[in-house]
Amino acid sequence: MTSLSSPPGQPVVRLSSPPEIVRAIPQFLGFHPTASVVVLGLAGPELRLRMTLRIDLPEPGLERPAAEEVALRLAAEHVSACVVVLFTAPPADVSPAADPPADESPADVSPAADSPADEAGGPPPEEPEPVVGEGRAGMRGASAAFAVQAALGDAGLDVRELLRTEDGRWWSYTCERSCCPPDGLPLGSGPTTLLEVLRVAAGRPVFSDRSAMVGSVERKPGEPTDALEAELRARTEQMAGEARAAQAARDLAAIQGRLTRDAARPAGRTDDEDRYDDRTVAMVAVALQNVSVRDASFAWTGGPLADAATALWRELVRRVPPPYAAAPATLLAVSAYREGDGVLADTYLRRALRDDPEYRMADLVLTSLENGFHPTEVESALGLSRPPVHGPHGQGPKSGTVPKSRAGTDARRRASGTDAR
DSSP: OOOBBOOTTSOOOOBOSHHHHHHHHHHHHSBOOOSEEEEEEEETTTTEEEEEEEEEOOOTTOHHHHHHHHHHHHHHTTOOEEEEEEEOOOOTTSOGGGOOOTTTSOTTOOGGGGOHHHHTTOOOOOOOOOOOSSSOTTSTTHHHHHHHHHHHHHTTOEEEEEEEEETTEEEESSOOSTTSOTTOEEOOOOOOOHHHHHHHHTTOOOBSSHHHHHHTTSOOTTOSOHHHHHHHHHHHHHHTTSOHHHHHHHHHHHHHHHHHHHHTSOTTOOOHHHHOOHHHHHHHHHHTTSHHHHHHHGGGGSSTTHHHHHHHHHHHHHHOOTTTTHHHHHHHHHHHHHTTOHHHHHHHHHHHHHHOTTOHHHHHHHHHHHTTOOHHHHHHHHTOOOOOOOTTTTOOOOOOOOOOOOOOSSEEETTTBOOOO
């Protein structure tokens, strides 16, 4: 059975069975996937997890092009082996209890197969196209599974497992021994894993699905308030006519001072909204419209002030009107990217582009993410700078150590990881 372990320099998490691998995938992605193909890319002699990639389950007839795109992305990451897991669901008008045994159901069961006309003795549905592949070719999702397996094989990648999961059970598309019965096996709940502990410790929840993750970065109901919009107008008018270089120096010093105070707050304090009054939010939102301030602020996506900066950028994204959220959303994307969370980075970048479709920085970072660039390559390519020296000690914020990245389509590089789309 395939065994996956953590990247070097990180706590070792070994996944040695299909149930462990399937249960771990939401921890890698940050949400519970549905109707998806997820591929874990492995590299090195110990088959360490390098990349987690998710795509929507392809529509019938589009399996091969989707599979070739998956293979192209993984080959570019120099992985040597893969585990493929399909997350499927019963057709809308078929209850899980009525789902036929996996080796007897037609490939990618269509609701028409259980239509009233069929039950009443009407003409039988057309026979499905035969699925080319080995093992249980009649299982739901088999055409996509075997297309991905073939494309990965053509790219020289070894597919160690080809699995399907649905309604708390798992199946193997290729194993027909008694250990993999045709009606599947329960996933079980399993004990709390180190992966779960690490996510909780980092304050990174696992969302119920991708739409819940997207919802978490949207503007709060009732925002922006009239009071906040008034502060934004006042701040903009106050800065009119002032030299942009002078504005940038003053605003960077003010933001750094704020982040330093926030970083010094006792652990466990959760009264973020009390911290960020309308005047503070307006000051930072307007300041980030200055490209010099925004570019310098990328340094706070790492280092000792990163957590405080993340909290501040999140507050802006959830409260300010367009186009003010584009800059903090892009900062949050780079922060997530540097931590290897490409799924969240992708989500923030798309949020930025919804706020301002012409926001070039978000578009550039998204393109880099989708092409699997390492975070340090992104920083270098975009010319991201650190804030100028401020304060009595002559110290600006430091980037800190940049971890190896992960990138994605719902791709996510682990340790390299990413969810790109």
